[in-house]
Amino acid sequence: xxxxxxxxxVVVAVNSTxxxxxxxxxxxxxxxxxxxxxxxxxxxxxxxxVGAIYYMLFTGVxxxxxxxxxxxxxxxxxxxxxxxxLGYPYDFIAVPVWIPSAMLLDLTYWATRRNKHAAIIxxxxxxxxxxxxxxxxNLILVxxxxxxxxxxxxxxxxxxxxxx
Numbered sequence: 472x473x474x475x476x477x478x479x480x481v482v483v484a485v486n487s488t489x490x491x492x493x494x495x496x497x498x499x500x501x502x503x504x505x506x507x508x509x510x511x512x513x514x515x516x517x518x519x520x521v522g523a524i525y526y527m528l529f530t531g532v533x534x535x536x537x538x539x540x541x542x543x544x545x546x547x548x549x550x551x552x553x554x555x556x557l558g559y560p561y562d563f564i565a566v567p568v569w570i571p572s573a574m575l576l577d578l579t580y581w582a583t584r585r586n587k588h589a590a591i592i593x594x595x596x597x598x599x600x601x602x603x604x605x606x607x608x609n610l611i612l613v614x615x616x617x618x619x620x621x622x623x624x625x626x627x628x629x630x631x632x633x634x635x
């Protein structure tokens with residue numbers, strides 16, 4: 472019974488993560504980081520809240536949003552490592568900051584005594600406000616993104632978007 476419960480938590484976490492990845496850019500490539508920032512902020516804050524609330528309501532465990540955000544962060548670090556292995560500089564990918572926003576969501580879920588509507592409204596507002604702020608600070612700290620864009624264009628970009 473306990474094994475099934477843990478397996479369910481893992482399955483929901485993986486599916487929520489895939490949902491988030493497919494919701495738009497989930498990584499900041501420094502060549503187009505600021506361009507994708509608005510799309511990222513809207514899609515990621517929405518999917519973090521939807522995925523995590525779904526997850527918490529089924530498991531009833533506060534702390535699951537932070538677990539979910541940690542999985543997303545690990546995925547992004549793996550992607551960062553893959554690009555680095557391909558010869559791109561370490562700063563080519565800025566890892567987004569999900570964990571503090573997820574912790575706020577978990578805290579809200581705990582504080583509202585599992586009132587799902589309050590958790591969604593208050594927690595969703597906190598995530599929607601905090602996630603873009605944390606990531607804006609994160610992107611400001613990237614070393615010379617313009618140089619990165621011109622020096623290391625991504626091979627996946629269509630020709631009309633490749634910096635000259």
